[in-house]
Amino acid sequence: KKKIAQKAIEFIKPGTTVFLGVSTVTLEIAKLIYQHNLNITVVTNMIDIMNIFTQDCVTQIFFLGGALNNAKDGFIGSFTIDQIKKFKFDLAFIGVVGIDEGKVTTYHVDDGITKKAVIHSSKSCYMVAELEKFHLDGNFVFADVSDFTGYIGESMPDAEICKKLKEFGLEVI
Numbered sequence: 001k002k003k004i005a006q007k008a009i010e011f012i013k014p015g016t017t018v019f020l021g022v023s024t025v026t027l028e029i030a031k032l033i034y035q036h037n038l039n040i041t042v043v044t045n046m047i048d049i050m051n052i053f054t055q056d057c058v059t060q061i062f063f064l065g066g067a068l069n070n071a072k073d074g075f076i077g078s079f080t081i082d083q084i085k086k087f088k089f090d091l092a093f094i095g096v097v098g099i100d101e102g103k104v105t106t107y108h109v110d111d112g113i114t115k116k117a118v119i120h121s122s123k124s125c126y127m128v129a130e131l132e133k134f135h136l137d138g139n140f141v142f143a144d145v146s147d148f149t150g151y152i153g154e155s156m157p158d159a160e161i162c163k164k165l166k167e168f169g170l171e172v173i
Contacts, residue, residue: 003154004128005029007173008093009036011126016090017041019118020049022074022111023095025128027052033059043087045114046074062087069111076114084117092122093152096129097138102145102168105138112142124149126173134161145170 005028012018012033018040020026030049033042037058044050045064053061066080094115098105104127106112119125127148134157145151145164150171156162157172165172 001025001028001130001154004130004152005032007152008126008128009033011091011124012038012040013090014039017043017087019084019087019089019092019094019122020044020046021092021094021115021118022046022069022071022076023093023128025095025130026093029093029128043084043089044074045076045080048073066114067110070108076108076110080114081117084114084121087121089118089122090124092118092125093128094118094125094148096127096133098136099127099129099133099145099151100137102164103141104143104145104148105141107138107140109140112140116142119143119147126171127151128153130154131157144168 004025008029009032030052034052039058041060043062050063064080064083066075067077069076096104146168152173
């Protein structure tokens with residue numbers, strides 16, 4: 001997860017507005033943003049990410065409320081989506097449960113619908129996920145692989161997976 005975060009932070013430029021979704025990988029990205037004291041705006045719906053930015057830091061943080069998800073680590077649903085729609089993110093990083101046959105999944109419907117709203121409000125949106133996600137599957141499809149700008153993993157996927165992702169027009173990092 002730390003390797004993925006290290007790769008992801010290279011995409012963040014000063015002055016950008018970045019969305020960090022509910023994910024253990026995005027939590028690692030947030031830690032790096034804080035450590036580097038980046039002059040950016042971070043928008044998140046994850047409680048643990050908000051808690052990182054409690055000390056003085058030039059990073060501006062916006063926390064989105066809503067219905068607390070089942071895992072109790074962030075907010076999802078219609079109220080959160082209404083807030084998401086008010087933003088235009090330069091960059092978004094979204095964790096996923098599974099990636100299979102061109103479909104991207106999560107476990108909860110409201111989580112998926114919230115993530116879909118982030119995709120629609122983002123200029124560039126990256127899946128951040130370990131390679132094992134290509135062998136896992138959630139029970140709710142929230143996006144097609146082609147909805148994303150790219151995939152960032154801890155290492156390059158095997159040649160077959162890389163080829164499929166590139167066929168969908170994704171950057172593979």
